Every structure is written in structure tokens, then in C-alpha cells.
Amino acid sequence: MDVVVDAIRQVWKARQGASVTALDGVSHRFRSGRFSCVLGPSGCGKSTLAQIIGGLEQATSGRVEIRDPNAANGPVRSGAASVMVWQNQNLFPWRTVIDNVAFGLQMRGVGKRERHERAAALLATVGLQGFERHYPVQLSGGMRQRVALARALIMEKPVLLMDEPFGALDAQTKIVMQEELLRIFEQTHKTIIFVTHAIDEAILLGDEVIVMTSRPGRIKEVIEVNLPRPRHLEMVNTPEFGALFDRAFHLIRDEVRRAMAEQSAAIRGAA
Numbered sequence: 001m002d003v004v005v006d007a008i009r010q011v012w013k014a015r016q017g018a019s020v021t022a023l024d025g026v027s028h029r030f031r032s033g034r035f036s037c038v039l040g041p042s043g044c045g046k047s048t049l050a051q052i053i054g055g056l057e058q059a060t061s062g063r064v065e066i067r068d069p070n071a072a073n074g075p076v077r078s079g080a081a082s083v084m085v086w087q088n089q090n091l092f093p094w095r096t097v098i099d100n101v102a103f104g105l106q107m108r109g110v111g112k113r114e115r116h117e118r119a120a121a122l123l124a125t126v127g128l129q130g131f132e133r134h135y136p137v138q139l140s141g142g143m144r145q146r147v148a149l150a151r152a153l154i155m156e157k158p159v160l161l162m163d164e165p166f167g168a169l170d171a172q173t174k175i176v177m178q179e180e181l182l183r184i185f186e187q188t189h190k191t192i193i194f195v196t197h198a199i200d201e202a203i204l205l206g207d208e209v210i211v212m213t214s215r216p217g218r219i220k221e222v223i224e225v226n227l228p229r230p231r232h233l234e235m236v237n238t239p240e241f242g243a244l245f246d247r248a249f250h251l252i253r254d255e256v257r258r259a260m261a262e263q264s265a266a267i268r269g270a271a
Contacts, residue, residue, distance in 0.1 A: 001066050001081055001158040001191050003030035003053055008062035010048055022048045024216035026062070032069050032158075033189040037202035039252060040212025041259040046195045049217070050161045053193060054082045066159060082159035083152045087167045091136040091147060098123065098132040101150045122150040126180060142173035146180070153184070162194045166201070175233060178204060182231050199248045203241060204231060211251045214259035221251055 010023040022045040030036045038046045051057040053064050066081040091100050098119045099106075105115035123129055126146040136144055145165060152160060166174045178201065185192060185205075196202050202209045209223040225244060227235055235241050 002032045002069050003082075003159060003191060003193065004065040004067065005030070005049070005053065006063050006065070008049065008052060008059050008064070010045065010052065010057070011060045021216040023052075023059075024218055026217065026219055028210060028219060028222070030191060030193055032191050034207040035185055035192045035194065035205055036208050036210060037194045037196055037206035038210045038212060039196060039199065039202045039248065040217060041214050041252065041256040042197070043215050043259060044212045044255070045215065045217030046212060047163050050084070050163050050193060050195050053159075054084050054161050056084070081157055082161050083155045083157040084161045084163065085148055085152045085165045087164045091144060091151075093136050095135075096132065097128065097134050097136070097139070097147050100136065100147055101154055103151065104155045118154060119150070122154050123147075125153075125184075126150050140173070141169055142177060145169065145173075145177055149181070149184075153188075157190075159191045159193070162192065164195050164197065167197070174201075179233065181205065186230050199245055199252065200236060203227075203244045203248065204233070204236065209244075209248055211248060212255070214255045214262065220255065223248055223251075 005026055005028050008023050008026040009021070012020045012022055014020055026045075026049060038049065040046050048057060052059045055064075092103070095103070098116055101119040101122060102110075102115040105118065106112075110118075120129075120132060123132060126149060128143060128146055128150070131139065131143065136147065139147070148165070166177050169177060182205065194202075194205060203225055206225050208225060211220045211223065212218065213220045223244065227238075227240060227244075
């Protein structure tokens with residue numbers, strides 16, 4: 001599915017009649033079967049954009065259309081075509097791993113035997129076979145994130161939205177999860193929109209990196225990542241990776257500095 005974002009603007013109303021513009025005129029076509037990474041400084045509206053695409057927030061103005069590029073019919077409703085994976089996994093602590101993964105199917109009315117069979121197959125895919133009857137509290141952070149990923153994949157939506165899903169993980173676990181996600185992408189070729197702060201992560205995973213400005217968020221530049229697939233961690237040491245990193249770094253550095261300066265000015269103004 002193509003995800004078409006057209007002139008999205010998001011304004012949050014604050015107290016005493018003030019307002020904050022989070023996004024201003026964001027337009028982009030996230031093409032079907034591609035891995036797109038959205039990179040930008042804190043507060044630039046990356047997560048807000050993902051939530052608008054997923055139908056979880058209503059934009060102040062602009063539109064989002066999700067279209068099958070091979071079909072003549074009209075756009076699909078955002079929530080019907082996409083599923084979100086969050087940084088905080090939002091697992092139900094009172095449900096076992098297999099019941100957490102199968103929850104969406106249960107809400108659809110799928111019988112227990114079928115949904116458990118499908119959940120067990122996905123848990124094996126993400127390396128959690130044997131942990132079906134455990135509870136989230138019994139798992140490591142990386143294992144819980146795998147459960148959250150399996151819970152999203154079981155819904156079989158064509159668009160996968162990921163809002164900094166590995167941001168809270170330790171460095172080693174993050175590498176394992178990046179490799180796991182790359183493997184799953186090679187198998188499924190879903191349309192993935194991945195929000196991140198990390199330049200190296202964006203380049204390693206993405207077919208393109210959408211660099212955002214500081215607030216209000218606009219698209220500053222789209223970097224095409226022409227590294228071959230399948231990807232592997234050793235690529236970070238190649239000259240090609242280094243050139244892409246350098247380009248993204250110089251684009252994002254100015255935006256981070258601008259965001260920090262604006263935050264400092266706001267603090268001084270409030271003092």
C-alpha cells in the first residue's frame with residue numbers, strides 16, 4: 001500500500017488561548033513495500049505524523065490516503081490498513097505472551113484454537129518459541145518488544161507504523177531487534193514507516209530517510225538509501241554508509257541546534 005500524506009498541518013491548542021504548531025505542510029508519498037525512516041530532533045512532530053497516518057489523531061488540515069498502487073478502487077481508511085508498534089510495548093500484564101499476541105484476533109472473533117495456532121507460529125518466527133505461557137513481567141525488554149512486534153504482525157495489515165520501538169532497549173538488544181526487523185521486512189515487504197532519533201538506525205534499516213526540521217515539523221530533505229539488501233550490521237563500516245551518515249548528520253545537526261536554542265529561549269521567557 002502507498003501512504004500519501006498531503007499538506008498535513010497539526011496545531012495543538014494550549015492553555016490561555018495559545019497554540020503550538022507541531023506539523024506544517026508535510027507532504028510525502030511513502031511507496032508500497034518500502035522501508036521509510038522518519039528522522040528529526042525531539043519535538044519535531046515525528047510521532048504525531050505517525051499517529052495521524054495510523055488514524056489515531058485527526059490532523060488540523062491536510063489529508064492522508066492509503067492506496068493499493070495496483071488497484072483501481074479508492075483509498076483505504078488509515079486504521080483499517082495499518083497497525084502501530086510503540087516504544088512502550090503496551091502489553092497486558094495479566095495476559096500470557098500467547099494471549100497478548102492473539103488479542104487482536106480475539107477482538108475479531110477468531111476462535112481460541114485458531115488464534116493460538118497463528119500466535120504460536122509468529123512467536124516461533126520472532127524467536128520466542130517456548131515462552132508462550134510466560135507473562136510479560138517474566139521477559140526481558142527485548143523479548144517484550146518481540147511480543148509487541150508479533151502482536152502487530154498477526155493483524156496482517158499492509159502498513160506497519162513503528163514509533164521509536166527500540167529506543168528504550170540496551171545497545172546489544174537494539175542490534176538484535178534491528179536484525180530481526182530487517183529479516184521480517186525481507187520476508188513480508190510491508191510498507192514500513194519507522195520513527196527514530198538515531199541516524200545510523202535510519203540508514204541501516206531504511207530505503208529512504210525523511211529528515212524533518214525542528215518544530216514546526218516540515219520535510220527538510222529525503223535521502224535515498226541505495227545500500228543493497230539484505231542488510232547487515234557490518235555495513236556501518238563501509239564508505240557508502242559513512243557518506244550517507246555524514247549527509248544526514250549535517251542535515252539534522254542544524255535542526256537539533258535550532259530546537260535547543262528555541263527551548264532555551266522559551267525557558268528564559270517563562271522565568
